[in-house]
Amino acid sequence: MPISKNFANRLYPALENIASHFQTPFHIYDEVGIRKTCEKLQSVFSDLKSFREYYAVKALPNPRILAIMHDLGFGFDCSSIAELRLSRSVGARGEDIMFTSNNTSGADFREAAKEGGCVLNLDDINLLDKLKTIPELICFRYNPGSKRTGNDIIGKPAESKYGLSHEQIIDAYRQAKLRGAKRFGIHTMLASNELNYSYMVQTTQMLLDLITDISAELDITFEFINIGGGLGIPYLPGEKELDIEAMGKEICSLFKHFEHQLGYEPALYMESGRYITGPHGVLAVTAINRKEIYRTYVGVDASMSALMRPGIYGAYHHIEIPAKLSDSDTETVDVVGSLCENNDKFAIQRDLPKIVDGDILIIQDTGAHGSAMGFNYNGSLRPQELLLTTDNTVELIRREERLEDYFATLEFEQDLLTL
Numbered sequence: 001m002p003i004s005k006n007f008a009n010r011l012y013p014a015l016e017n018i019a020s021h022f023q024t025p026f027h028i029y030d031e032v033g034i035r036k037t038c039e040k041l042q043s044v045f046s047d048l049k050s051f052r053e054y055y056a057v058k059a060l061p062n063p064r065i066l067a068i069m070h071d072l073g074f075g076f077d078c079s080s081i082a083e084l085r086l087s088r089s090v091g092a093r094g095e096d097i098m099f100t101s102n103n104t105s106g107a108d109f110r111e112a113a114k115e116g117g118c119v120l121n122l123d124d125i126n127l128l129d130k131l132k133t134i135p136e137l138i139c140f141r142y143n144p145g146s147k148r149t150g151n152d153i154i155g156k157p158a159e160s161k162y163g164l165s166h167e168q169i170i171d172a173y174r175q176a177k178l179r180g181a182k183r184f185g186i187h188t189m190l191a192s193n194e195l196n197y198s199y200m201v202q203t204t205q206m207l208l209d210l211i212t213d214i215s216a217e218l219d220i221t222f223e224f225i226n227i228g229g230g231l232g233i234p235y236l237p238g239e240k241e242l243d244i245e246a247m248g249k250e251i252c253s254l255f256k257h258f259e260h261q262l263g264y265e266p267a268l269y270m271e272s273g274r275y276i277t278g279p280h281g282v283l284a285v286t287a288i289n290r291k292e293i294y295r296t297y298v299g300v301d302a303s304m305s306a307l308m309r310p311g312i313y314g315a316y317h318h319i320e321i322p323a324k325l326s327d328s329d330t331e332t333v334d335v336v337g338s339l340c341e342n343n344d345k346f347a348i349q350r351d352l353p354k355i356v357d358g359d360i361l362i363i364q365d366t367g368a369h370g371s372a373m374g375f376n377y378n379g380s381l382r383p384q385e386l387l388l389t390t391d392n393t394v395e396l397i398r399r400e401e402r403l404e405d406y407f408a409t410l411e412f413e414q415d416l417l418t419l
């Protein structure tokens with residue numbers, strides 16, 4: 001979907017200037033838009049006793065971006081050692097971090113315990129036996145199985161590898177309590193890119209019902225419920241935005257009802273990634289080739305290593321050519337990278353203004369699961385990342401990958417095992 005007017009108004013007139021200074025390709029993120037969305041999310045839950053967003057680091061793992069979130073009081077949702085380190089590098093400590101790992105290794109747990117630890121969100125009941133000490137605050141990830149349908153991107157909960165089954169969940173808290181846990185939270189993550197807010201309301205209801213049952217059985221209370229991420233953004237032009245106000249209102253009223261029944265109100269946690277940064281980033285590329293065979297191909301100076309979503313999910317990413325916004329003359333083209341992979345396409349049979357070599361294309365909604373998902377197949381290197389700050393400065397926040405990075409893993413001491 002076309003980027004916000006505010007972002008376009010600040011980016012487009014400066015594009016030639018930015019491109020001649022930094023060179024394409026680059027992802028560029030909009031600090032103003034990111035802050036606005038963060039504040040919006042916080043505002044719809046202002047009636048709750050306590051709300052906190054734990055930004056899903058995997059969506060845009062750049063410390064400069066994470067520092068913005070930290071500044072706004074957000075925590076971080078991590079699932080790997082690198083993500084823990086990134087979060088701590090911007091100052092997150094202890095309960096600022098939820099460690100939502102799965103298939104967790106000993107090394108993961110050791111890292112999680114460093115620097116004041118973090119909130120452990122356990123993905124399996126057996127992990128209790130693998131922890132040296134049970135932390136005072138413990139959270140389990142719940143998988144409702146066939147009780148919920150899931151959505152298209154994330155799939156059916158009953159087929160997903162995450163979380164504890166319904167049958168295990170009470171026993172997990174019972175065991176944690178027996179072993180000394182004193183504070184409890186619960187987590188689930190059932191949606192991805194979901195535009196229907198009711199799904200999140202149902203998830204909230206599901207967790208509130210569940211903690212009611214667990215509390216009754218075990219005589220414990222819950223400090224928080226974490227309803228996960230998965231809020232959707234409109235990628236297609238004309239697609240309706242998620243109604244975040246209505247979502248906030250309905251979720252708040254579920255919490256008030258819970259408080260009325262149970263006499264206390266837990267905190268609400270979320271861990272959105274896409275919703276927070278997705279619409280506030282674009283990938284700027286330059287057209288370098290034009291090829292006419294059975295179709296017309298516009299070749300650009302980046303490949304799917306910079307943005308995997310079209311190639312792996314067939315996802316739509318809107319494209320604009322800022323210098324040709326008012327051109328009414330369009331043609332149908334595929335916009336492609338240079339990998340030897342025919343799904344290395346940013347757009348397929350898309351109507352765009354007539355593109356010539358040197359035109360700058362703006363591939364939109366790359367602020368989450370964009371650069372982060374990139375890879376090095378075919379020797380492809382990922383582009384730099386820039387930030388358009390609130391005071392209209394363009395700041396380099398990650399340099400481009402270089403050949404020396406690619407070859408770095410080929411520098412090692414010889415190691416032979418004779419059999």
Ligand SMILES: *Cc1c(COP(=O)(O)O)cnc(C)c1O
Binds near residue numbers: 272
């Ligand atoms: C990926 C992920 C998120 C963020 O998902 P979005 O679709 O970006 O909101 C949150 N929590 C967990 C556990 C995840 O794996």
